[in-house]
Amino acid sequence: EPEVTQTPSHQVTQMGQEVILRCVPISNHLYFYWYRQILGQKVEFLVSFYNNEISEKSEIFDDQFSVERPDGSNFTLKIRSTKLEDSAMYFCASSDVAASGGPDTQYFGPGTRLTVL
């Protein structure tokens, strides 16, 4: 069964450093998302991406963050100048247009645990 993959599974970085989190969405999907989950808190939406541009972003997704689809398969989240409060699980998700009725199912990857020291 197709699945969303993410690398690395765990990233440790020093405060102020830049990190790139990588995702390979399901191959025929058109919509891509990043969410994050701070330990003990809700899964929160960061950004959605369609047709090579951001379609929606949350208040969290400020100038520190950027997303890119550098080729036909990868989808990346870059965090510049990381802060302690960026420590969280980051989930990538992808979806396709629903065939008939219903919402487009968002399939989630296993996540990248980011630890900022």
Added chain:
Amino acid sequence: QKEVEQDPGPLSVPEGAIVSLNCTYSNSAFQYFMWYRQYSRKGPELLMYTYSSGNKEDGRFTAQVDKSSKYISLFIRDSQPSDSATYLCARGGGSEKLVFGKGTKLTVNP
């Protein structure tokens, strides 16, 4: 006002019990409601979704929406130890963002 509220539990039940998980939502305009299951150190996995009113059944799972009280429920019949996970309710639809509740951690004891 928070969009989706969920009692985080934890909830512990014996194997075979009927489990009831609940959420409330704030905006009557929401169309779709999802239930995701999240095992430890894994990403959320869609269990089922319902439209803004009515029930939906899938095997041992039933999702229900009460539009008048803005209440979302997930019932699990004949619960199994493998059902032990965190259950997340969410609102969303189309290709728009999902807004999650905090999740309820369920443990089913053999």
